[in-house]
Amino acid sequence: MAAGLPEIPEEADHFAVLGLPRRLRIDPALLRERFLERSRRVHPDRFAGAPPEEKSRIQHLSARVNDAHRVLSDPAARAEYLLALEGIERPEGEAKCPPDLLEEVFEIREGLLSGAGPGLAERVRALEEEARARLEELYDEHDGAAGEEERRAVLGRLREALVRRRFLANLVREVEKALGG
Amino acid sequence: MAYSRKVIEHYENPKNVGSMDKDDPDVGTGLVGAPECGDVMKLQLRINDDGLIEDARFKTFGCGSAIASSSLATEWVKGKTVDEALSIRNTEIVKELALPPVKIHCSVLAEDAIKAAIEDYRRKRARAKAGESGKAPDPVETSNSARGGE
Numbered sequence A: 001m002a003a004g005l006p007e008i009p010e011e012a013d014h015f016a017v018l019g020l021p022r023r024l025r026i027d028p029a030l031l032r033e034r035f036l037e038r039s040r041r042v043h044p045d046r047f048a049g050a051p052p053e054e055k056s057r058i059q060h061l062s063a064r065v066n067d068a069h070r071v072l073s074d075p076a077a078r079a080e081y082l083l084a085l086e087g088i089e090r091p092e093g094e095a096k097c098p099p100d101l102l103e104e105v106f107e108i109r110e111g112l113l114s115g116a117g118p119g120l121a122e123r124v125r126a127l128e129e130e131a132r133a134r135l136e137e138l139y140d141e142h143d144g145a146a147g148e149e150e151r152r153a154v155l156g157r158l159r160e161a162l163v164r165r166r167f168l169a170n171l172v173r174e175v176e177k178a179l180g181g
Numbered sequence B: 001m002a003y004s005r006k007v008i009e010h011y012e013n014p015k016n017v018g019s020m021d022k023d024d025p026d027v028g029t030g031l032v033g034a035p036e037c038g039d040v041m042k043l044q045l046r047i048n049d050d051g052l053i054e055d056a057r058f059k060t061f062g063c064g065s066a067i068a069s070s071s072l073a074t075e076w077v078k079g080k081t082v083d084e085a086l087s088i089r090n091t092e093i094v095k096e097l098a099l100p101p102v103k104i105h106c107s108v109l110a111e112d113a114i115k116a117a118i119e120d121y122r123r124k125r126a127r128a129k130a131g132e133s134g135k136a137p138d139p140v141e142t143s144n145s146a147r148g149g150e
Helices: A028-041 A052-073 A075-085 A099-113 A117-143 A148-178 B005-012 B064-077 B082-086 B090-097 B101-132 B139-149
Strands: B027-034 B039-047 B053-061
Touching: A028 A052, A052 A075, A075 A117, A075 A148, A099 A117, A099 A148, A099 B027, A099 B039, A099 B053, A117 A148, B005 B064, B005 B090, B027 B101, B039 B064, B039 B101, B053 B064, B064 B090, B064 B101, B082 B101, B090 B101
Parallel strands: none
Antiparallel strands: B027 B039, B039 B053
């Protein structure tokens, strides 16, 4: 039954490990199905009698299946991963933050200090909601892109949208801390 | 996390906190941020016609290390020429404040803020010069560059 090692090429990325296309919308049921199916194939119990070398390879494969599932389960992590995979690096320099967002964040932080409380919390939540909706839009745009050039362009916009979302998530935390929940 | 004595000194008694008029032609403003931790840092420089930094102010929302890094940066750039200020490296800030590896990004932010402020100042200057030479910039360009310089 357990004859032969399941084939997962060393160079396979998380999408390939689970046999999924490089898309940003993945049906959670399909993701789970693939994960369970792959997990069974590389389950260490099936290789109990195998030579140590083979066992360690199975353990390695099992870890890769788990990693793939963990990353691809979270839409934002999935998007970050795809960007890295396609060589669209996360901006190193903090200066690459969108300037309009910096202005806004600065203003909100100043407002918090001067006690302009409740209105700010709403403003920040609205901004975060907006950022989230923008990401959702981009996921669809990416998957529906007409050609490779268009798809790459969407990935560029996605990069910025993810930075924005992260910044705002941090801001929401700060605001909640400042306003006591 | 244990902060170094120097970080605590700057944190408890930050130097040059405040802001300047960002529309002043002699003032360059650098606004930078770190999405990873949500820190934002504004650093402003008053630069005279000889390219000497006469004054510096900052306002930072972030952790103690970010505040200390910007406080130190303002102290260091005062009295320096623009070129000298541009040569300040974040590693020098790390060394002076004994920042741990997880706080290195705070020093990077301070270095970036100095650069952004000087860039802003130079942009303003170039624009003023273009104005003096008699060419009235077209309105669209003016409003765009004004936004970028804020």
